[in-house]
Amino acid sequence: MHRDYPAPPFAEQPQRMPGRTAAMHPRPDHGEASYKGFRRLEGLKAIVTGADSGIGRAVALAYAREGADVLISYLDEHEDARETQELVEKAGRTAVLVPGDIQDAAHCRALVEKAVDAFGGIDILVNNAAHQATFAEIDDISDEEWELTFKVNIHAMFYLTKAAVPHMKPGGAIINTASINSDKPNPSLLAYATTKGAIQNFTAGLAQLLAEKGIRANAVAPGPIWTPLIPSTMPAEKVAHFGEQVPMKRPGQPAELATAYVMLADPLSSYVSGATIAVTGGGPML
Numbered sequence: 001m002h003r004d005y006p007a008p009p010f011a012e013q014p015q016r017m018p019g020r021t022a023a024m025h026p027r028p029d030h031g032e033a034s035y036k037g038f039r040r041l042e043g044l045k046a047i048v049t050g051a052d053s054g055i056g057r058a059v060a061l062a063y064a065r066e067g068a069d070v071l072i073s074y075l076d077e078h079e080d081a082r083e084t085q086e087l088v089e090k091a092g093r094t095a096v097l098v099p100g101d102i103q104d105a106a107h108c109r110a111l112v113e114k115a116v117d118a119f120g121g122i123d124i125l126v127n128n129a130a131h132q133a134t135f136a137e138i139d140d141i142s143d144e145e146w147e148l149t150f151k152v153n154i155h156a157m158f159y160l161t162k163a164a165v166p167h168m169k170p171g172g173a174i175i176n177t178a179s180i181n182s183d184k185p186n187p188s189l190l191a192y193a194t195t196k197g198a199i200q201n202f203t204a205g206l207a208q209l210l211a212e213k214g215i216r217a218n219a220v221a222p223g224p225i226w227t228p229l230i231p232s233t234m235p236a237e238k239v240a241h242f243g244e245q246v247p248m249k250r251p252g253q254p255a256e257l258a259t260a261y262v263m264l265a266d267p268l269s270s271y272v273s274g275a276t277i278a279v280t281g282g283g284p285m286l
Helices: 054-065 078-090 105-119 143-167 187-213 229-233 236-240 254-265
Strands: 045-049 069-074 095-099 124-127 173-177 216-222 276-279
Touching: 045 054, 045 105, 045 143, 054 069, 054 078, 054 124, 054 254, 069 078, 069 105, 078 095, 095 105, 105 143, 124 143, 124 254, 143 173, 143 187, 173 187, 173 254, 187 216, 216 254, 229 236, 254 276
Parallel strands: 045 069, 045 124, 069 095, 124 173, 173 216, 216 276
Antiparallel strands: none
């Protein structure tokens, strides 16, 4: 089904980090009206970080409509998180909200324990939450900003994966959100792009490490996607033209990534591990 999604120019719409869905124009499409489930994840239990909005919300919605219960991990965007919870529950599945900062290793371990307590186990872990910020010069990147980006994007992924694996059975799936920046780094996103390259490398190594346990590890590499991260982390003039650089001449909508995350979580994809699925609007990975 072809959809005529919005293309730039967009209105300049600056927001404070980490951004809110309701303040975006146009509002992102997470698949609310379009995603139809086929019970491919029936009875499975998932953790999705950054599931309050954007890609994470689209994944949580799709997983629920495919039959999975979802733990919604988010920082402090309570209104957005409750909207995701409502979507999961309308699909007839259980939604557990867990706010908190995944920079903290103890919080990551507690998050996993809450999923185990609520669901009785974990079948799918989606490491999706991320921090990014735009800087014109390397001198503009503080030590604190560099460390924050790695703590959220890399350290948390390690903490969550390490905590979740003992609770995962053969057939389990770990899916990490990489980026087109993994292979084609945007110089104004130096810290973020560096972490995304590391995520792709971590995923490839993890797939080999966990193969004997029957647990798969894969990544999705989005191109420019219309989420609250964009107006809250990029200059207004860049937001106005966001997505023009790819062959489709527009940003992707969160809904357009959901099927990649479903495919990688689907038990039928049992021989897919160590892969990176590019969802880039035609923009090539190197």
